[in-house]
Amino acid sequence: MSYEATLTTPGRPKMPTRLPATVILLCLLAFLASALPWLQQLSPLQLVSAFWTYDGDQYASVLAHFSWAPRLSMALLIGCALGLSGAITQQVLGNPLASPTTLGVESGGQFGITMATLFAPGLLALSPDIAAVAGGLLAIGLVILLTWRLGFSPVTVILAGLVVTFFLGAINMALLLLKGEWLGNLFIWGAGSLAQNNWTPFFDLLPKVLIIAALMLTLIRPLQLLQLGQTSANALGAKVSLLRATALFLVVAMTSVVVSRVGVVAFVGLAAPVLARLLGARTLTERLFWSTLAGAGILLSADTLAYWTTSLSGGSLVPTGTTTALIGGPIILLALQGFRDAHPMPGHETSPSDFLPPRRNPFQVAGLLSALLAITIILSMSWSPGLEGWNWTPFTQWTDAWVWRGPRLMAAILAGMALGMAGTLIQRMTGNPMGSPELLGISGGAALVMVALALTGLDLGRAGQLAAATLGACGALALLLLLARKHRFSGNQLLLGGLALYVFMDAGLRLVMATGGTLASKLLNWMYGSTWLISEVEAFGLLALVVGLGGLTLLTLRPLTLLPLGETSASALGLHVPRTRLLLLLLAAALTAASTVVIGPLSFVGLIAPHLARVLGQQTVGKQLIAAALAGGLLLAIADYLARLLVYPNQLPAGLLAALVGGLYFLWGLGRHGKN
CATH class of the missing domain: 1.10.3470.10 (ABC transporter involved in vitamin B12 uptake, BtuC)
Structure with missing residues (x-):
């Protein structure tokens, strides 16, 4: 008898019919919606055959083979990769809100690509995955460092992930504003677009996703032990810290190779496991399998919506990252319905704070702040660089400087x-x-x-x-x-x-x-x-x-x-x-x-x-x-x-x-x- 079965005594829970039915229906509907515009020009058989061949005398067939088919395949591949990554992340941290997006991994991957573009372009020529993985590890490392002592409280994790995303995004934007001639196209790409014009990106990404996914699946049995708690898992021989580090490294690797190819495709790794759990997936094996398929269906649906919106807007690009981001807010709230967070909120102490500053005279404090503000105003209006170096603008000339600085x-x-x-x-x-x-x-x-x-x-x-x-x-x-x-x-x-x-x-x-x-x-x-x-x-x-x-x-x-x-x-x-x-x-x-x-x-x-x-x-x-x-x-x-x-x-x-x-x-x- 498998260990998974022993965890669910007296009997293995029966998987509800709605789980496979809903996920499979989602994938089929997304596929049909994606194929619908092409069925006006090609027969169903011609459209299906576009995945491996094309008719050079028919433009629609060429376009379907080199654009529609690789884009659909890329959406399915990346959706599966992110769905699996999200399910692994939630199992490792025991947190229904954990995902590559809420942990800042995706923004970290983009940050790594940005830094490499400016300071180590040779690294991108070697492999963009290295830069993306380094950025992802930086982001998730910061989040884990900040939330470790709080047991990965759901609210604290997403707040930490949000601020890490804020922080890395602010650096990205500073670089973009200063080096726009170098990074403009990078940020257009970073919005997350799955548009393709050949099969090369798909076949480049496929083996990497398969290898990382295979490594993830080898961790299924050890990950099942985490459901017993850290103490029990250690008693049964599991090296919990090493297991978590390995699993999260694989999650970062999977997410980063995706980001390095198509930009930030947010919240699929959160939505897919939440959907699988809401539909009745109970065991780890079920959650991993159905989260993977649900991720494919969700991303294909989002990409199809982006394609339709782009078409209806007269060709103005609507990236897939936009449509996936729109599902993030409702999913976060849906995931927390009925969930009781036993951890304190950040800033809410279980005991009186050890740090209580002594009370000070408010007039002295107001005077100090006002004086510092006055000094800042004087420096800002008077002391600044110009064409001939630093200059001091006398008070009598402030009326001239006011137009530019005031x-x-x-x-x-x-x-x-x-x-x-x-x-x-x-x-x-x-x-x-x-x-x-x-x-x-x-x-x-x-x-x-x-x-x-x-x-x-x-x-x-x-x-x-x-x-x-x-x-x-x-x-x-x-x-x-x-x-x-x-x-x-x-x-x-x-x-x-x-x-x-x-x-x-x-x-x-x-x-x-x-x-x-x-x-x-x-x-x-x-x-x-x-x-x-x-x-x-x-x-x-x-x-x-x-x-x-x-x-x-x-x-x-x-x-x-x-x-x-x-x-x-x-x-x-x-x-x-x-x-x-x-x-x-x-x-x-x-x-x-x-x-x-x-x-x-x-x-x-x-x-x-x-x-x-x-x-x-x-x-x-x-x-x-x-x-x-x-x-x-x-x-x-x-x-x-x-x-x-x-x-x-x-x-x-x-x-x-x-x-x-x-x-x-x-x-x-x-x-x-x-x-x-």
Whole structure:
């Protein structure tokens, strides 16, 4: 009797009929949808024969043989590879949200290819797989290092994977903006397209996938022992650490060779195992087999949708990576339905924190931050490089320098203040120090509307963009509230809902990147906070908006003081908790939208500024709000100044520098939490 059978006493569970029926039907329907346009020109027999031969006198037959058949074969091969990789990953980590996408492996593979393109092109000539595998190992190594002590808590794993993806993506974008002439085509490719014009890529990838898959399947019996827990598996002779390392290395290798061929095809490795489990796959063998087939069906369906969308849009490329990314958000939420995460949220301590900064005089702290901000303003306006080296601009000439330096500096400071206040509201309301507008998807909702405006070509002006971004943030917020309502706006559901919204924003970005050209460059500049686009009118409009919204935050002092006492105590003191949380989230959304229009959605200032306020000893709500606003303004003022200097005469987006620093800070925060 096999060991798998002994694990499922008193009898082996019977596989439900719906599992094979659904997966096979999915594959067949995807195949038929893919073949449908060609059946108008070729008979079914001619179309099937296109996989091995073609009629040179018939153009449709040639096109089917060299384009449709290899593309369909590539979709099936890569879908199988990613489905198997996702199932192995979830088994190794015991986490229903683990996948190459949520662990950052795919973004790591693209990062490796990017670095090799710039600094070691000879390595790509030797084999692009080496660079992709190295990048994938870097990404998954960071995620595992950060979440190991938390037992790979599902929420923590996807947060760590998301921020690793943020961080590596920010580096990628910095390189793209600086070296666009070298990397432009690379990022069009990186959006994930399966379009083919011959069979060579398929036959190059096939043996590699088969070899890695065979090595994965040799681990089935040892992996079954992991279901008993680490202690029992070790007692039965399994070397758990070595087993996990080997399996994850194979997952990275499989994912990276795929990324090196077709770019980032996200979330197939998550969707396939989730579908197999929901349809009734119970044993490891069943999950691996049906996840592999489900991955093929899912990716072929997504690729067919991308093909149809490309055709209907007049030939504008819609990469497969876009359509697969669109399924990621719903799959994440579906995977967590009914799943109870026993681990604490990042930032939620099981015991009082060992680190409690001493309280400091708020006037001294505000004075210090204001003085540093004033120094930054003076340096930014006066001391900068020019055609003849570094120059000092006297105060009497600031009126001339204002046109070039003033509005962008003013907008950066105001955006930082808005994010500092928004971050404080969110962290106080959720009780989670790792919460921020970026991680709750509010920034992503505003950004998604901006992406849609760019794609449709609508020019609404800055005021119209602000209004649209605010609507996007509120729309994201409304969806977030629907998702979290039955959990009374708990931290878990808020963060997971925000992640799902980020996934949709990422799909829009992939679509824009695939278009290339000036639209992609302009939008990417804005996404990462290009303050040089700000005019004087826009800067003063933002001033009025931030001052008005900042005044409204004064009304939140009592609610934010009572909410940490718990819902029961706050209600007993006369606070209507659900309504209060809703109003606080709306205010945070408005502040976030105002800053997102200026600095982009990925700055992480909303995460860092409230923490700096606490480090400076500002523990009460009002003091923390003021200190966080000043700290946020200071952070983005410094970022804007450095963005002008670091690569002069070129410029980096200020938000990009803030994202790099913020990503490092978040990773450090997760790692510190794991050590508590």
